[in-house]
Amino acid sequence: xxxxxxxxxxxxxTLAIWLLxxxxxxxxxxxxxxxxPLSGTYHRVDDTQSFTDRLNDLFLxxxxxxxxxxxxxxxxxxxxxxxxxxxxxxxxxxxxxIGAFITVVFATGALDRGIALLAHRLRDRGALLIAAxxxxxxxxxxxxxxxxxxxGFYGLLVPMMLAxxxxxxxxxxxxxxxxxxGVLCSTVNPFATGVASSAADISLxxxxxxxxxxxxxLTAVTVLYVIRYxxxxxxxxxxxxxxxxxxxxxxxxxxxxxxxxxxxxxxxxVLLLLVLVFAFMIFSVVPWxxxxxxxxxxxxxxxxxxxxxxxxxxxxxxxxxLVGAVARMGEAKTSxxxxxxxxxxxxxxxxxxxxxxxxxxMNNSKITDTVLHSIEGVVSGTSAxxxxxxxxxxNLPLAFLIPSTSGHATLAMPILAPLADFAGVSRAxxxxxxxxxxxWMNLWVxxxxxxxxxxxxxxxxxxxxLRFIWPLLAILAVLICGFLVLGAxx
Numbered sequence: 001x002x003x004x005x006x007x008x009x010x011x012x013x014t015l016a017i018w019l020l021x022x023x024x025x026x027x028x029x030x031x032x033x034x035x036x037p038l039s040g041t042y043h044r045v046d047d048t049q050s051f052t053d054r055l056n057d058l059f060l061x062x063x064x065x066x067x068x069x070x071x072x073x074x075x076x077x078x079x080x081x082x083x084x085x086x087x088x089x090x091x092x093x094x095x096x097x098i099g100a101f102i103t104v105v106f107a108t109g110a111l112d113r114g115i116a117l118l119a120h121r122l123r124d125r126g127a128l129l130i131a132a133x134x135x136x137x138x139x140x141x142x143x144x145x146x147x148x149x150x151x152g153f154y155g156l157l158v159p160m161m162l163a164x165x166x167x168x169x170x171x172x173x174x175x176x177x178x179x180x181x182g183v184l185c186s187t188v189n190p191f192a193t194g195v196a197s198s199a200a201d202i203s204l205x206x207x208x209x210x211x212x213x214x215x216x217x218l219t220a221v222t223v224l225y226v227i228r229y230x231x232x233x234x235x236x237x238x239x240x241x242x243x244x245x246x247x248x249x250x251x252x253x254x255x256x257x258x259x260x261x262x263x264x265x266x267x268x269x270v271l272l273l274l275v276l277v278f279a280f281m282i283f284s285v286v287p288w289x290x291x292x293x294x295x296x297x298x299x300x301x302x303x304x305x306x307x308x309x310x311x312x313x314x315x316x317x318x319x320x321x322l323v324g325a326v327a328r329m330g331e332a333k334t335s336x337x338x339x340x341x342x343x344x345x346x347x348x349x350x351x352x353x354x355x356x357x358x359x360x361x362m363n364n365s366k367i368t369d370t371v372l373h374s375i376e377g378v379v380s381g382t383s384a385x386x387x388x389x390x391x392x393x394x395n396l397p398l399a400f401l402i403p404s405t406s407g408h409a410t411l412a413m414p415i416l417a418p419l420a421d422f423a424g425v426s427r428a429x430x431x432x433x434x435x436x437x438x439x440w441m442n443l444w445v446x447x448x449x450x451x452x453x454x455x456x457x458x459x460x461x462x463x464x465x466l467r468f469i470w471p472l473l474a475i476l477a478v479l480i481c482g483f484l485v486l487g488a489x490x
Contacts, residue, residue: 015058018058027370042373104334108327110266113263148449196413200427206287206426277316349406380422392480395433395434444473
């Protein structure tokens with residue numbers, strides 16, 4: 001038996017929510033000028049939908065999830081109405097655009113070779129090698145969701161770590177935990193923070209200061225944890241949690257004889273472009289006036305761009321073409337690679353579309369506010385810090401059931417974000433709590449291809465990996481809750 005894909009899970013969730021809407025009473029909150037619900041104004045309303053209307057909503061759920069329009073008067077969503085875009089078309093295109101850019105960068109071989117060269121140059125300095133690899137993976141994780149890509153580096157990392165006197169778990173920890181803690185503390189990761197911020201109706205840059213502080217601290221703790229285990233294994237190989245396979249202790253000579261990868265001028269140029277594009281993305285989305293003054297209502301500086309998904313989609317499409325031109329890939333290969341990149345990322349884009357379709361069913365049947373009201377009753381009276389921790393805990397089982405980060409965000413955030421308004425907490429804190437839960441679970445759950453694929457490639461038992469990681473999971477959970485309490489109090 002195999003755990004179903006995210007698309008299958010969301011299809012089942014869509015059907016389940018559609019059936020549930022027949023049982024949950026319809027209700028509404030009064031809303032302010034910005035469309036946010038006002039606490040204490042919930043009231044029941046008449047259910048005006050016929051069975052045919054509900055059947056039509058189920059049939060059009062994916063379409064509405066992509067480009068459904070919300071009527072400002074009735075708040076109903078449909079593909080042929082007039083009003084504001086409710087569907088996830090903007091985020092959908094953004095995912096395809098960044099997929100095209102990342103695929104073009106990988107096609108040049110620059111990123112792979114850059115990491116390989118770093119590992120080779122530090123092969124005689126074990127702790128520094130582990131730290132360097134993990135920090136690089138963590139940076140890529142926090143800015144662009146680098147995770148599945150780590151599977152391509154086990155062929156390099158496993159023999160390198162064995163040559164330094166470590167075991168295979170050190171290679172697994174460097175790859176999975178390095179990238180994983182970066183995704184957990186995503187700053188501008190479009191597939192986590194970006195999708196969640198869009199669903200919460202806030203800027204991608206909101207809350208970036210707290211998330212950056214989390215990234216620094218949690219990355220440092222994770223790196224030290226792996227290095228500490230690695231030193232213990234090298235001092236006493238019997239302390240290895242996974243043991244050694246035949247030939248593992250003879251990798252030193254093979255690693256020493258390997259030729260160092262060559263980083264050409266083209267590779268250096270592509271890596272520079274990669275850094276500049278993501279640096280510019282961060283600059284363009286951060287609300288600098290609020291970040292520098294500490295006031296949410298600060299007047300934006302004249303040089304602030306305040307970009308969102310439309311502009312970022314255009315940025316990454318242009319950057320993909322630029323990298324293709326710099327790499328002299330030619331028109332045909334550049335076009336084909338961009339198309340292939342968009343195709344490779346169509347799965348998370350479709351997940352976002354399906355998840356938004358679920359919220360359309362809830363919206364049109366008027367049960368979203370009813371669900372929100374029931375949760376409001378649970379969290380009402382709690383402190384801001386406790387509220388943030390509750391959001392983190394509530395999302396842990398959801399992250400297990402919905403392995404897609406993007407789908408989880410699109411599904412949960414329309415319910416969770418308004419709760420922040422009731423609790424007097426920034427919606428950015430809810431986004432941080434949500435992505436922390438998703439990232440924490442994806443460090444170990446067996447539904448993650450990154451985890452299961454990684455331990456399989458490194459030939460390490462999943463049970464051994466769990467023994468290795470559980471103390472770190474406890475430490476990270478405590479630190480996450482501490483940061484959430486701090487963020488809620490700010």
